[in-house]
Amino acid sequence: MSGHDERRQVFTGxxxxxxxxxxxxxxxxxxxxxxxxxxxKIEKPGDGSHTRRWVPTPDDRPEPEANPLFLHLNTNxxxxxxxxxxxxxxxxxxRLIARSDAVVESFRPGHLEKLGLGPDVLHRVNPKLVITRIxxxxxxxxxxxxxxxxxxxxxxxxxxxxxxDAHRAPQRKPGLLEQYTIGxxxxxxxxxxxxxxxxxxxxxxxxxxxxxxxxxxxDRRASYLLSTAYSGIDAPRGVRSAHRGSATFTGPFRxxxxxxxxxxxxxxxxxRLVRLIGAGDEAxxxxxxxxxxxxxxxxxWDDFMAYLHAWFAARxxxxxxxxxxxxxxxxxxxxxxxxxxxxxxxxxxxxxxxAGHPVAGDLDYLGAPWRxxxxxxxxxxxxxxxxxxxxxxxxLGATGATSPHQDVSRGTRP
Amino acid sequence: MNENGADMRYPLEGIRVVDLTVVWSGPGATALLxxxxxxxxxxxxxxxxxxxxxxxxxxxxxxxxxxxxxxYPDGDPEPRPYDRSAIFNxxxxxxxxxxxxLETPEGHEAALKLIAISDVLVENNxxxxxxxxxxxxxxxxxxxxxxxxxxxxxxxxxxxMSNYLGYGPNFNSLVGIAAMxxxxxxxxxxxxxxxxxxxxxxxxxxxxxxxxxWDRDRTGRGGLIEFAQAENxxxxxxxxxxxxxxxxxxxxxxxxxxPSLLQDAYRTAEDDRWVVISIRxxxxxxxxxxxxxxxxxxxxxxxxxxxxxxxxxxxDGIAAWCADRPVDDIVTRLQAxxxxxxEVMSETRLLDDPHLAARDWFQERxxxxxxxxxxxxxxWRADGFDLAFGRALPAFGEDNEYVYKGLLGYSDEQYQDLVxxxxxxxxxxx
Numbered sequence: 001m002s003g004h005d006e007r008r009q010v011f012t013g014x015x016x017x018x019x020x021x022x023x024x025x026x027x028x029x030x031x032x033x034x035x036x037x038x039x040x041k042i043e044k045p046g047d048g049s050h051t052r053r054w055v056p057t058p059d060d061r062p063e064p065e066a067n068p069l070f071l072h073l074n075t076n077x078x079x080x081x082x083x084x085x086x087x088x089x090x091x092x093x094x095r096l097i098a099r100s101d102a103v104v105e106s107f108r109p110g111h112l113e114k115l116g117l118g119p120d121v122l123h124r125v126n127p128k129l130v131i132t133r134i135x136x137x138x139x140x141x142x143x144x145x146x147x148x149x150x151x152x153x154x155x156x157x158x159x160x161x162x163x164x165d166a167h168r169a170p171q172r173k174p175g176l177l178e179q180y181t182i183g184x185x186x187x188x189x190x191x192x193x194x195x196x197x198x199x200x201x202x203x204x205x206x207x208x209x210x211x212x213x214x215x216x217x218x219d220r221r222a223s224y225l226l227s228t229a230y231s232g233i234d235a236p237r238g239v240r241s242a243h244r245g246s247a248t249f250t251g252p253f254r255x256x257x258x259x260x261x262x263x264x265x266x267x268x269x270x271x272r273l274v275r276l277i278g279a280g281d282e283a284x285x286x287x288x289x290x291x292x293x294x295x296x297x298x299x300x301w302d303d304f305m306a307y308l309h310a311w312f313a314a315r316x317x318x319x320x321x322x323x324x325x326x327x328x329x330x331x332x333x334x335x336x337x338x339x340x341x342x343x344x345x346x347x348x349x350x351x352x353x354x355a356g357h358p359v360a361g362d363l364d365y366l367g368a369p370w371r372x373x374x375x376x377x378x379x380x381x382x383x384x385x386x387x388x389x390x391x392x393x394x395x396l397g398a399t400g401a402t403s404p405h406q407d408v409s410r411g412t413r414p
Numbered sequence: 415m416n417e418n419g420a421d422m423r424y425p426l427e428g429i430r431v432v433d434l435t436v437v438w439s440g441p442g443a444t445a446l447l448x449x450x451x452x453x454x455x456x457x458x459x460x461x462x463x464x465x466x467x468x469x470x471x472x473x474x475x476x477x478x479x480x481x482x483x484x485x486y487p488d489g490d491p492e493p494r495p496y497d498r499s500a501i502f503n504x505x506x507x508x509x510x511x512x513x514x515x516l517e518t519p520e521g522h523e524a525a526l527k528l529i530a531i532s533d534v535l536v537e538n539n540x541x542x543x544x545x546x547x548x549x550x551x552x553x554x555x556x557x558x559x560x561x562x563x564x565x566x567x568x569x570x571x572x573x574x575m576s577n578y579l580g581y582g583p584n585f586n587s588l589v590g591i592a593a594m595x596x597x598x599x600x601x602x603x604x605x606x607x608x609x610x611x612x613x614x615x616x617x618x619x620x621x622x623x624x625x626x627x628w629d630r631d632r633t634g635r636g637g638l639i640e641f642a643q644a645e646n647x648x649x650x651x652x653x654x655x656x657x658x659x660x661x662x663x664x665x666x667x668x669x670x671x672x673p674s675l676l677q678d679a680y681r682t683a684e685d686d687r688w689v690v691i692s693i694r695x696x697x698x699x700x701x702x703x704x705x706x707x708x709x710x711x712x713x714x715x716x717x718x719x720x721x722x723x724x725x726x727x728x729x730d731g732i733a734a735w736c737a738d739r740p741v742d743d744i745v746t747r748l749q750a751x752x753x754x755x756x757e758v759m760s761e762t763r764l765l766d767d768p769h770l771a772a773r774d775w776f777q778e779r780x781x782x783x784x785x786x787x788x789x790x791x792x793x794w795r796a797d798g799f800d801l802a803f804g805r806a807l808p809a810f811g812e813d814n815e816y817v818y819k820g821l822l823g824y825s826d827e828q829y830q831d832l833v834x835x836x837x838x839x840x841x842x843x844x
Contacts (some may be wrong), residue, residue: 010629027649031621056657056665058673058722068660072652119797130798143769147754149692151670151677155758160679161688163608164597169679170688170758172670174594177610180650185617189794191624192450196425196799198631204798212775215764216793218442218505219613223485226500228761229776229787231484235761237686239481250583252592252603259602261587263580325578332584334593334602337658337665340648345575351645363659366652370622370641374629 009036010374014194015100017042017093018077019084021049023176024134024210025106026073027183028190031369032102033076034376040100040392041074041383042093045081048385049074065384066360069176074382075355075365080393081386084115093117095396098125101197102190106134109144119205129203130193134186138209148210153178157214159221159235166238181217182210249273252334253309255317259334262324267292272329277311357381423800424451429627430532432457432525433509436464438582438609439643440538440566441505442616447534447623448508449792449801455532455817457525458810459515460836460843465502465810469842471495487784496842497783497809504790507779511808512817513838516547520837525549527822530558533636534623538566538615538643541577551638561636562626564619568611570642582611589648590655590665598669614647617793676721678729679758680736687741688758691732691748693721701751706735779806811840 014037018029026041026049033039043049051073052064064070080096082089094117097103103122105112112118112133119131133139136148137156154160154172164171186208193204216222224235249264264270271289278284288304298304312320317333324331335343341364346352352364355378368376422428429452433444448454458464471491476483483489485500496502514528515521526549529535535554537544544550544565551563568585569576575588583604586592591610596602622639630636648655654665670679676693693699696717703712711731714724721728736744741757748755757763765788770776776788784807792801818824818838832838 010625035625054653054674056654056673060661060673066660068656069653071656137769138773141769141772146749146756147752148756149672149675149677149694149754151672151679151690151692152754152756155679155688155690156756157759161758161760168597169670169681171597172679172690173608173610174591174596174668175651175654175665177591177613177650181610181613181617184614184621185793188446188617188621188624189796191621191628192425193796193798195624195628196422198628199425200422200799202798204796206794206796206798208794209773212770212773212791213793215770215775216790217613218438218616219609222790223500223504225761225764225790226504226787227485229765229789230487230500230784231489232762233481233484236481252587252601254601259587259593261583261592261604263584265581328579330580330584332578332580332587334587335590336593337590337654340588340590340655341658345569345573346645349570349573349642349645351648360656360660363656366649366655367645369618369646369649370639372622372626372629372639373633373635373637375625 007377008374009377010372011035011037012374014038014102015040016102016104016190017097017100019093019103019105019107019112020134021051022106023051023069023073023179024183024186025104026051027180028132028134028187029077029104030073030075031184031187032190033074034368034378036374036377039077040096040388041077041079042082042084043079043385045083045386048079048081052385063359066357071357071360071363071382072365076377076379077383078388078392079383079386080389082389084117090116092393092396094121094125096392097122097129099396100126100129102130102132102194104132104134104186104190109133109135109139123203123205127203128197128201130190130197130206131204132186132190132193132206132208134182134208134210136210138212139207150176150178153182153210153214157211157221158217159219159224162220162224162235162237162239164237166236170237178210178214182208182213185213253312255312255320255333256315258317258336260312260317260320260324261332261334263330265330269329272327276323276327276329277308353378355381358384424802425799426450426452426627429453429534430455431534431536432529432532434535434537434539434544435566436538437466438612439615439619440536441502442612443538443564443566443619443623444509444536445505445507446616446620446793447536449803450620451800451802452534453510454508455510455512455528455813456808457514457516457528458511458842459517459521460513460810460839460841461515461517463496463842463844465496465499465842467491467495467499467502469494469496469844487787494783494810494841497781497807503784503807506807507789508802508804509808510813510817511810512813513811513840515837516549518837520832520835522548524818524822526557528817529554529561531821532558532561533627534562534564536564536566536619536623541567541571555636555638559635560630562623562630562639563636564623564626564639564641566615566619566641566643568643570645571640582609585611585644586647589644590651591647594651594654594665594667596667596669598667598671600667600669602667610650611643611647614650615641615643618646671725676715676725676728678732680729680733682736682741682744683739684741687760689736689741689744690756690758691736691744692754694754698753701753702732702748705747705751705753709735777803779803781806781809783807783809809840810842811838814838814840
């Protein structure tokens with residue numbers, strides 16, 4: 001075995017073709033790119049990925065070469081501009097796929113087949129290929145062709161029915177969170193397929209239904225589904241942490257300068273909280289310590305809550321978090337992006353990595369999602385649209401020459 | 415590694431995982447490894463609540479427990495609550511369970527023997543728990559250099575806040591997710607159910623373990639995976655982290671709205687049944703108009719700029735239209751016009767959903783401890799290899815004999831001795 005190579009990463013030598021244009025697919029392939037894989041994005045000439053255009057507020061003008069969403073999702077990837085509807089584009093992609101290990105796509109079900117790039121075609125040029133297909137409702141079934149957005153996925157798959165206040169609308173989770181869950185799961189599926197292909201020499205086609213990913217998830221949906229199967233009762237809205245019955249006292253509270261999240265799950269935590277906010281007030285402590293059940297069925301619940309609100313409202317959120325932690329009570333501050341950016345815990349851990357980009361300039365990117373030997377590196381920032389078209393074409397044109405990326409895994413099987 | 419590679423049915427056939435996980439994120443991760451055909455063995459001490467359900471829970475106790483009671487079949491925890499809780503059983507498919515109390519010398523010795531012949535160990539306890547038990551990752555890697563040790567402390571193993579106490583919602587708030595969560599324009603309030611850190615960890619951890627195995631094929635060595643759950647879930651708002659640096663602003667609380675779509679959740683004519691509808695572009699708006707027919711507000715949303723400017727008024731119009739109609743009628747008509755819409759699905763509805771039924775998503779399984787029920791299915795499926803869905807759950811101690819005698823080579827006498835001393839039981843005592 002050769003000496004340790006600083007640049008070697010887990011997926012050095014692995015090639016993934018990214019045909020996706022939205023968050024889930026791009027996050028799935030980012031996992032490979034950030035851990036050393038050669039991920040080549042195929043982008044529509046002129047337009048490029050949809051993530052070049054998504055903006056966080058309606059008033060923003062998209063900047064396709066410096067859009068935060070694209071910059072985040074496409075670190076360490078190469079970009080090839082190719083029109084899959086043209087013969088030349090299709091030919092280039094097929095030649096690329098012949099020399100790749102995996103493909104990730106998130107077109108509507110059936111679209112890949114219409115382009116003449118269905119799994120049968122791809123497996124003919126590369127029998128070992130792992131094809132991961134991401135869609136809203138899967139590649140089969142009566143709702144296969146239904147239209148979806150993030151909120152539609154959360155409503156059909158996530159625990160949204162059990163969120164929000166009892167007498168108001170169910171409430172989705174913010175941002176693009178559901179897309180990341182689907183993408184991360186698709187990445188896991190693709191790597192499982194690759195591991196299988198490495199051990200058996202056999203390729204596969206993977207069907208990732210966004211709805212099913214969310215239905216099976218640890219954000220309580222799977223446990224709610226099983227609870228309902230067991231007892232016939234739906235999870236209620238307007239109840240915090242329904243699973244825990246009356247044992248949990250949780251929620252955000254307003255501090256002097258923001259909010260804190262408290263999460264009391266047992267008698268010991270409860271008593272610590274009563275002692276903390278009632279420090280020096282023997283009467284308060286005597287009144288509320290050792291309450292066996294927590295809940296708003298007490299006749300003096302309002303008294304307790306008023307006392308609690310007043311205590312929180314008089315103190316800054318970080319101070320509350322620190323005194324709560326010192327008393328070993330689960331209670332944390334709500335941080336905003338500006339606070340996260342300078343946060344000493346994450347800074348000291350090296351959780352952010354500074355890198356330059358020709359249009360966006362120097363920025364701090366989120367670093368390793370986890371740490372392992374030969375793990376995460378930010379080798380280069382997200383590519384300009386089509387920046388590697390000529391480079392990749394040249395690599396493919398050099399017939400007979402061995403690309404440095406060509407199936408190294410075959411030669412390293414133990 | 416199994417040398418008959420070409421005959422393998424599952425990607426992780428022949429891979430053994432020692433599962434020391436508790437509560438949500440860790441067990442969700444090992445469930446995914448079990449799906450891939452790994453032999454996942456839960457080590458459970460009979461003196462602990464490793465399944466979130468106490469042996470002492472009775473029918474009478476849960477009588478007034480509100481919804482919590484419904485986590486048990488027919489609302490009945492007896493006779494073995496720890497085998498009957500949906501809070502454990504949702505992730506228990508394929509797993510094996512062996513009773514091993516790590517605080518006793520006998521349990522410690524058995525655990526080390528098992529770890530020595532395993533490929534992966536996963537744990538999501540508080541920092542330092544393994545060290546206190548004398549099984550920190552350094553000593554385990556010495557014992558078994560091919561082992562992959564995946565540890566999941568929420569804030570990582572080092573750093574000023576690495577030992578802070580908290581649950582998923584606490585760390586969601588630290589990384590900036592909670593501050594974005596709430597009803598449109600109101601104070602942030604995750605309104606009861608946002609455990610996104612738990613949702614984000616399992617697939618990430620399974621990916622990391624697979625990556626560790628992938629690397630081990632080349633190096634012959636295992637190693638530590640430090641999976642700081644807060645740093646993993648932070649990835650899911652990475653665009654806002656960059657946006658802050660580029661535009662010097664924090665994200666707003668948008669509720670069910672979206673910056674580029676006209677979107678909300680609407681009450682229907684049916685009791686507490688809600689529908690979500692998104693309008694992505696002018697085509698969707700025209701299609702919605704054709705379904706709605708005649709309404710004065712339809713003239714106010716023809717362009718994206720108009721939909722943005724009149725958003726409240728347009729959503730009020732859509733809300734009024736939905737309020738008079740049954741939910742299936744709304745969804746069917748809008749989807750026929752290719753407008754994104756769905757009911758906000760309750761669990762009861764999902765268990766009867768024709769689409770999921772056509773895809774055979776739920777899996778019916780029987781186990782003597784609970785009876786026959788439908789279980790949530792796999793997160794994805796593959797053509798080219800199989801995913802495992804064998805036994806729905808392991809009863810506590812169900813695999814004691816297999817693990818002690820079959821894997822660890824304990825003699826009948828040695829095993830019987832542990833059983834007689836109640837160190838190995840088929841019941842949880844706590």
